[in-house]
Amino acid sequence: MDDLKIRQANDSDKQAIWEINIKAWDGCTNSELLEARHGVIDGKGWRQRIAESIAKSMSRESVTTFVAEVNGSVVGYAEAMMDRHPSSEVGVIGHNAVAPEYRRRGIGAALVARVIELLTGRGARVLKVITLLSDEPVRRIYENLGFTEFTRMIYYSRETEPVTPQSSPN
Numbered sequence: 001m002d003d004l005k006i007r008q009a010n011d012s013d014k015q016a017i018w019e020i021n022i023k024a025w026d027g028c029t030n031s032e033l034l035e036a037r038h039g040v041i042d043g044k045g046w047r048q049r050i051a052e053s054i055a056k057s058m059s060r061e062s063v064t065t066f067v068a069e070v071n072g073s074v075v076g077y078a079e080a081m082m083d084r085h086p087s088s089e090v091g092v093i094g095h096n097a098v099a100p101e102y103r104r105r106g107i108g109a110a111l112v113a114r115v116i117e118l119l120t121g122r123g124a125r126v127l128k129v130i131t132l133l134s135d136e137p138v139r140r141i142y143e144n145l146g147f148t149e150f151t152r153m154i155y156y157s158r159e160t161e162p163v164t165p166q167s168s169p170n
Contacts, residue, residue, distance in 0.1 A: 003070050003071050005069045006068055006069075006110055006114045007067060007069065008064065008067075013065075014055060014058065017054065017055075017067070018055070020098070022047050023099055024098065024099060025050055029046060029050055030155055031049050033155075053095075054079075057079060060081075062081050062082065065078070065079050065080075066111055068102075068111050070107070075098060075099045075102040076098035077096060077111065078096035078111035079093070079095050079115070082119070089124060090125075090126045090127070091116075091119030091126070091128070092127075092129070093116075093128070093129035096112065098111070108141050109144065116145070
């Protein structure tokens with residue numbers, strides 16, 4: 001794609017990243033699945049919770065966020081970080097998404113490739129990324145870039161029962 005530019009994100013990109021998240025994460029987040037089962041949690045819908053989580057992640061000094069621009073508009077982003085501490089040999093591809101109308105153009109793969117380049121340069125010997133089984137498009141990107149599945153996780157949830165205060169014996 002000739003008009004694609006990958007660059008490091010800055011504060012002025014936060015609104016565009018927020019908007020990408022609102023559009024891009026349908027059907028592929030634990031937060032959405034949890035809300036479908038239990039209703040709105042903490043007074044915030046899953047989209048707001050995801051966007052706030054990503055904004056918090058972007059503000060961490062240990063996280064580098066890249067954006068993809070097409071004709072000067074931010075259309076995707078991806079995060080890079082070292083696992084747990086800077087001297088780790090494990091690089092992590094964090095949150096990433098491409099606006100739905102720009103998918104299937106190689107933008108996601110270009111973003112992940114840039115993250116891989118950065119993490120490799122920081123000394124990562126192993127790279128990892130987490131996604132849901134149902135997120136087929138991003139799984140194909142990871143597999144095409146040489147990632148192979150090494151485990152699966154199962155998430156459980158349940159409602160709690162109201163706690164009744166017990167009186168203390170006198």
